[in-house]
Amino acid sequence: MDDNRARGLPGEVWALLKGNIRNYAMYLALMALFILFTILTDGAFITARNLTNLINQTGYVAVMACGMTLVLIIQQIDLSIGYVAGFLGACAATLLSRGVAVPLVLPLILLAGIAIGSLEGLIIGKVGVPAFVTTLACQFIFRGMLSLVTESTGTILVKSDAFNQISNGFLPPVFRMGPMHGLSLVVGALSIALIVWSRLRARRDLKKYRFRTTSAPVFWATLLLFAAVIGVLSYVLANYRGVSWTIVVVVLVAFVYDFMMRRTRLGRHIYGMGGNREAALLSGVDTQKILLFVFASMGMLAGLGGVLFTSRLQSATPTSGSGFELDAIASCYIGGVSTSGGIGKVTNSIIGSFVIMSLTNGLNLMGVGITYQYVIKGIIFILAVAFDVRSRAKKAI
Amino acid sequence: MADIILEMRGISKSFPGVKALDRVNFRVKRGEIHCLVGENGAGKTTLMKVLSGVHPYGTYEGDIVLNGEVQRFHGIRDSEGASIAIISQELALIPDLTIYENIFFGHELMKGRLVDWHRTILESEKILKKVRLDVNPTTKVGALRVGAQQLVEIAKTLSKNAKIIILDEPTSSLNEEDSDNLLRLLRELRDDGATIIMISHRLREVVKIADTVTVLRDGTTVCSLDASEKKITEREIIRHMVGREIENIYPKRERRPSDAVLFEVRNFSARNPSTGRSVLKNVSLNVRRGEIVGLAGLMGAGRTELALALFGNTPGYRIASGEVFLEGAPVRFSKPSEAIAAGVAYASEDRKKNGLILIQDICFNITLANLRSLLKGIVIDRNEEVVQANRYKEDLRIKAPSIQQTVLNLSGGNQQKTSLAKWLFARPKLLILDEPTRGIDVGAKYEIYTIMNELVKSGMSIIMISSELMEILGMSDRIYVMSEGAITGELDARDATEEGIMEFATNTKEAVANG
Secondary structure (H helix, E strand, O other), X not given: OHHHHHHHHHHHHHHHHHHOHHHHHHHHHHHHHHHHHHHHOOOOOOOHHHHHHHHHHHHHHHHHHHHHHHHHHOOOOOOOHHHHHHHHHHHHHHHHHOOOOXXXXXXXXXXXXXXXXXXXXXXXXXXXXXXXXXXXXXXXXXXXXXXXXXXXXXXXXOOOHHHHHHHHOEOOOOOEEOOEEHHHHHHHHHHHHXXXXXXXXXXXXXXXXXXXXXXXXXXXXXXXXXXXXXXXXXHHHHHOOOOEHHHHHHHHHHHHHHHHHHHEHHHHHHHHHHHOHHHHHHOOOOHHHHHHHHHHHHHHHHHHHHHHHHHHHOEXXXXXXXXXXXXXXXXXXXXXXXXXXXXXXXXXHHHHHHHHHHHHHHHHHHOOOHHHHHHHHHHHHHHHHHHHHHHHHHHHO | OOOEEEEEEEEEEEEOOEEEEEEEEEEEEOOOEEEEEOOOOOOHHHHHHHHOOOOOOOOOEEEEEEOOEEEOOOOHHHHHHXXXXXXXXXXXXXXXXXXXXXXXXXXXXXXXXXXXXXXXXXXXHHHHHHOOOOOOOOOEHHHOOHHHHHHHHHHHHHHOOOOEEEEEOOOOOXXXXXXXXXXXXXXXHHHOOOEEEEEOOOHHHHHHHOOEEEEEEOOEEEEEEEOOOOOOOHHHHHHHHXXXXXXXXXXOOOOOOOOOEEEEEEEEEEEOOOOOOEEEEEEEEEEEOOOEEEEEEOOOOOHHHHHHHHOOOOOOOEEEEEEEEEOOEEEOOOOHHXXXXXXXXXXXXXXXXXXXXXXXXXXXXXXXXXXXXXXXXOEEOHHHHHHHHHXXXXXXXXXXXXXXXXXXXOOHHHHHHHHHHHHHHOOOOEEEEEOOOOOOOHHHHHHHHHHHHHHHHOOOEEEEEOOOHHHHHHHOOEEEEEEOOEEEEEEEHHHOOHHHHHHHHOOHHHHHHHO
8 A cells, every 4th residue: 555655646556457457357358349349330339229239138148147156166167057048948938838927937947947056066066976077968968958848849939028028128118308218317326326325335344444445536536437337328228218127137136146245154155165165164164055056046047047038039949048158157257257266256257248248249240250259259268268367377476 | 434325415405484404414325224214294205305306406405426426316207217216105006007007107118119018017927026916917906905005116116127215104004914024025125235215103113124224303314323233222213303402482381171071082983985994993082171182193193084083074984983072962073064063173284275265365264164153134244254353363463464465475374373263263162273383483383382372271172183292292281192093092291201102103002012
C-alpha cells in the first residue's frame, strides 16, 4: 500500500492491472471482442436487437458454467453435461407435447438432472472411477438416450407458449417511459443501486478489518465504470424490448451460487477441498458429500441449460447439446478458474461465458462458417488456459 | 594405510531453510560392510543421495573421491557408470513386470536393435542363483514377498556390475528370517569383493554385520568405529547417536496432570488387507487430562498410522480390533469430521501436504475446521471470523502483515503455527501433534513448546509424536515407545533417558526379555 502511495495514482492503477491481470482478463477480453466485432460488422454487433440476442443465446452456457465452476474448483471435470442437457431438453419437449403443464415440467426436469448428477457423483466418489472416464462414458450414454427420445419424431416442436417465453420473452411492458420499456429501466436503476450499496458495504468492512483496500479514486472509478456499463446496457435494452426472462434466470442462478460460495460453510468446504483435498479431509471436510453435491448441482444446472436451449429453439433436435460442455469449461477457464483447482468465481465464469458467446455471435454476424468457428474457438480455449497457467506460474515465484 | 575405495570430503548440502549436511567426511574401505547410522533427520539418506547423483554435482559442496579420483555425478546414470548402485527404502521395482524384465530394466541385453529375451532369462537365472532366490525368473515381481523383492533389487544391482552397493534401510520391512538371509547374502557379496554401504536403524543387525560404523548426528560426522580394532556395542552407538550437550530449549512447566483418564485405547490392531501385513499390533495406551504424552519411535514404527486410525482416517489399512474410549464412553470414528466433532484433533506431520490449504489465506485456514461456530443461520459471520482469526494470529504470534496473507508465502514456523491455530480454534479435548516442530527453527520451536504448555495448563490433553528424543524427553509427562506397530515400552519422563527410549525403539529390550 505504501508502495502505491509512493508511485501515486497512475502507479497504483498500473500495479493493480499488473498484479491482478488474471482477475481482469475476462473483462478486457470482452471489451476487446465488443470493439473488434463492432468495427468488423459496421456496428451491427452493437445494436439493441443483437445484444438482446446475444444475452438470450448465452443463458444456457452461463448457467452451466456456474455449475462447472464448482466442478473444476474441486479438481474434477464433467464432460457429460452437453448431452445431458440435450437429453433433458428433449424430455421436456416430449412431456410438453403430451400435455404436461409447464409448472410441473420444470421441477421434474431439474430433479431428473439432480438424479443424473448424483449418479455420476456416486460412481466417481464411492466406486472410484475417475471423473474424466465416468462423464465421458455418460456423454455416450446420454447421446444415445437423446437419439432414443427423438428417434420416432425427429425434431420435437414445442408448442407451449409459456415454455417458449423462458428464452424468448421479456418482462411485461407494465408502463412505458416515452418510447422506452419502463420496467427495464427501473430494474436497471435498482441493480445499479444494489451494486453501489453492496460495494460500499464491502469496502466499509475491509476498512474495519484493516485489510488491503484500493485507494478511494480507484474504487470510485471502478464503481462508476460498473454502474455506467449496467446503465448503458439497460438503456439500450429498454429501447428495444426490455429485460428478457433469460437475464432474470441467469442473475438468479448467479446470485444464489455466488452467495453460497462466498458466504456459507458449504462454499468454504468446496474451496478447501479444491485447494488441498487431503488437508481438507483431515480438517473435517466431508469430501465424499461435497463431491456428490457438486455433481448433483451440475446435473441440475445441465437440466436448466437444456430447458433454456430448448425454449430458445422452441424445439428439441437429435443433435442439441453437442459441445455445450466445452463452451462451459472454456467459460470457466476464461473466467479465471484455476486449472489446478481451488480458485475461481462463479460470477467471473459467467463473464467468461459472455466472452465465448460474443465470439460465436460476432463470427456468425460476419458470416464466418461453423467449421472455422470450431477452429477459432479451439485456439482461444488453449490460449486462455495457457495464459492462466503462465500468469499463475509467474505469481508462484 | 587401508585401501580406501571411496571418500566423501567435507560434504555440505542445504535445503531451503535447513542445512541437512555440514562438512561431512565419510571414508569407505574396499571390500567392507560399512554401516551408516544416526537419528531420523541426521542426514544419512541425504548423504547417500549425494553419492548416487540424486542430488547432482553442483547442488552440494565438497568432493566425492572414488579410487583416488574426484567424481562429478550429474545423475544416477553417472554414478551407475562409476559402478555405484543404490537401493532405496521404497523399492524401485515394477510389480507388473517379471523378475527378468525388472533385473535388466534400463540396461536391456540387446541383439542388434532388439532385446535379446533369451539371453536375458538365462542371465537372470545365473544372478538369481547368486542371490539365492529360488524362483522362476518369469514370475511377476508383484507376486513376491517383500524379502524376495529386496533380493531382486540386489540382483538388479549385480546385473549392472556394481562395485559399491548402497542399501537404505534394507531390513526395515522384513521379518526376522528374511533379514537374516539378506545379511548373510551381504556378507557373501562382500567376500566376493563388493563394497557395501548400509543405512540401518536396527542396531542389533549393525553390530552383527558391520566392519565399520559411521555415526551421523545433525548433519555432521560424529565418529567412525572400526570393528577390527575393538568390538562395537549397541550402547556405544546409541551414545554417539544421541550424545550432545543438553541445552535448556524447553520452557519450564509445572507437571501435574490430573488422575482422570480422558482418552484410552485398548488392544487396537490394524492390518493392510492387500498385503496382510499388520500395521498396528495390539496397541493399548491412555492419556490423562492435562497431560502431554510423548509417542516415540523410529520412522515406520507405526506412530502416524496409529494417530490416523484413531482420527478416523485409514487409507490403505483396516482396523481389525480394539476399543477406544473418550471420557469413558466408547467411540469409533469413521471419518475425521466425526472425530473433530467429538473433540479429537490431529495436526499432520506433513503440514504442506496434509495440513494446510496453501493457496488460501491465514484466515481461511484458521477457521476451516470449525466454521460451524461462526454460523449465523447458514451464513458465516465474517465479522466474527475476522475477530477470531486475528485473535489466534496474535495469540500464536504468527508473523504476517495480516490474516489475508496467503499461507504459501509464510515461513515453516509460521505455517506450523497457522496449522496449530486451526486446531486450537476447533477447541479439541485431545490434540494429536505429529512431529510438531519438524523443519522449523529453534526460536519457533520454543514458541510452539510454550503454546503446548499453555494448552495443557488449560486442561487440554496432547499426544505428541516426535522422532526427536530430546523433544520427547523435554516436553512429555509420560512416554510410549513404538516399534514395528506395537508399543514396546512405557516410561515416566522424569526417569527416562534417550538411551532407554532408543533401546525400546530399536526393539532390543524386547529381544532381551524374550531371549
